[in-house]
Each structure stands twice: as structure tokens, then as C-alpha cells.
Amino acid sequence: MARTTSDNDAGRDEYATFAPQGETCPECSQPIGAFEPCRRGTVERQFGPPAVVYRHSECAKRYRRTVRQ
């Protein structure tokens, strides 16, 4: 599948969930609580499948597909 090298697709917000224990939000470097709602997303990697990341709901806002530019 052809893929453009655009930063716009670097991080995607997928759905709200709970993070596994010990997950750290990559946006603010703060740990996500076990019962704290967060957003699951994926980060495109240069090699291999996309990496799964968990972000606080607030931190994930800019990754939402509906965000305006």
C-alpha cells in the first residue's frame, strides 16, 4: 500500500478505552491511571506495524480526526 510521508498521519486517535497498567502518556510523560479513561491510538513507525499508544483524553485531542487546522 502506498503511503505518503506526511506528519499529519503520524498519530491517530482511535477510541476511548482504559490503559493497561503502567502505561505512560507520550504527550505529557505522565503515567495513566489504571481506571482513568484514555484514548487509544497508533503511531506510524518507519519499520514494522504501527505502535499502540495510550494518551490522556486531553492530550489526545489534537489527534482527533475532526480537529480543524
Ligand SMILES: [Zn+2]
Ligand atoms: Zn497526557
